[in-house]
Amino acid sequence: MAQRRAMAKAITLLESTRADHRALGDELLTALLPHTGQSFRLGISGVPGVGKSTFIESLGLYLIGLGHRVAVLTIDPSSTVSGGSILGDKTRMEHLSVHERAYIRPSPSSGTLGGVAEKTREAMLVCEAAGYDVVIVETVGVGQSETAVANMTDMFVLLQLPNAGDDLQAIKKGVMELADLVVINKADLDPDAATRARAQITSSLRLLGLHGHPEHAHHDESIWHPQVIQISALHKQGVDHFWDAVTQFRGLQTANGHLAARRQGQARAWMWERIEAGLKQRFRDHPAVRAQLDAVTQAVLAGTLPASTAARQLLELFD
Ligand code: GDP
Incomplete structure (x- = not known):
């Protein structure tokens, strides 16, 4: 409990916009940095209602069963626009949220998307330093937040519904290209539709792999072809299969050096993103x-x- 309080305090400090808090926060982050980086960073996205919180609850409890400690952070793009929230209104992840081996932190409730992403990235480091070895960053499938999440995680997972057309939306928005893995949830509702969706998305991904923009893909297509997995988050079916695929991806990416390179690339891009945002603000001021x-x-x-x-x-x- 004491540790959770310390984490919450640290994250609140990092979220503060006061200059003196920022200076303290920077000092804290620098001190924590050597203790970070040991976790696996998993990004999860999907449209409202696809089953993100149900899935994260099932996955989180499954991982805790395997001995992991799980942190869940959220980027809610609606809060940056309206101050409202798509993700935060209901009680989400009922069992996971009270588990002593889990830590759940809702989205920072104001600021630009870049600012919210920055806070989330920093909160992720706090969680890692506190010993959470799986950090899940969740976002809802609207706007630019998916790119932000893909750019701060080791693996980006897109949740889809088993109806056709859904995947076309994702392709149009360029989100499919970001995915290292696609999960078709609610396969229990219509197993045939889920199987059809799986075939469709698999061939869409193959086409994107052949004709897409390699610079958008976060994985090396010659080594990893994004898999498509069917699950039922509600009935906790397929979660083990999902985690096997994640473990396989992580093993490959670690062995061939892509994981380290991806993190380095993200850190550099992040630094420049923040420099640009900071310069713009200084210019305006x-x-x-x-x-x-x-x-x-x-x-x-x-x-x-x-x-x-x-x-x-x-x-x-x-x-
Ligand atoms: P989110 O908005 O993406 O976080 O979606 P939720 O996790 O809140 O789920 C939306 C609704 O779908 C809820 O009523 C869930 O119970 C239901 N749901 C989630 N996963 C499944 C599933 O695998 N099968 C079925 N039948 N319903 C599901």
């Missing part, structure tokens, strides 16, 4: 820029100043 920004924007809108010239002028003020 800069007194000379603030004094001119409205007038210059109006001139661009009125068509009297080329947008690129406007940008150069403002950037010079910032210099």
Whole structure:
């Protein structure tokens, strides 16, 4: 219990926007860093109602049964837009949330998606330092949050429903390309549909593997072809099969060095993402820029100043 309180305090400190808190938070993170990185980071996404919380509850309890300690973090993109929440309203993961070997932390409730992702990434490090060896980062299947989660985890899993058309949406949004594994949930409702969906998604993934953008894939297609697995989260069927596939993926990725390379790439990209966000904020806050920004924007809108010239002028003020 004392440890949970310490974790909650640490994460709250890291979520704070106060400058003095931020300085303390940075010190804390730097101290924790040598104790991080030992866990497996699993990203899970899917549309509302696909069964994410049911699945994470089943999976989490299964993993605890195997001796793991499980942390679940959430990125709720709706909170960044409306302050409301798609994921947080109901009681989720009823048994897992009270288990002493599990730690569940809801999404930071405000900020930009980049900011929320930053807090979640930092909370993940706190969980790792506290000895949680499986960290699940969950998000709902809307907008950019899936990319954010894929970019902070070792493996990205997409949950799908067994009806056709669902996978087309994922392909259109480019989410299918991010997936290292696709799980068809609720296979109990219509086993035939689930089998058809599995065949369809498998061939879609194969096409994406052949014709997709290799730079989007987080795995090496010559070594790992994303698998498609059917489960019933509600009836706890297929969870062991799912974890076998995860273990296999992890083993391959570790042996061939991709896991370490993926983490390095993520850390570098993350640093630049945060630099860009920070620079933009400083630019907007800069007194000379603030004094001119409205007038210059109006001139661009009125068509009297080329947008690129406007940008150069403002950037010079910032210099
Ligand atoms: P989330 O919004 O993705 O977190 O979805 P939930 O986990 O809240 O599940 C939405 C609904 O689907 C709930 O009523 C669950 O009981 C139900 N559900 C989840 N998994 C299964 C499953 O494998 N089979 C069936 N029949 N229902 C499921």
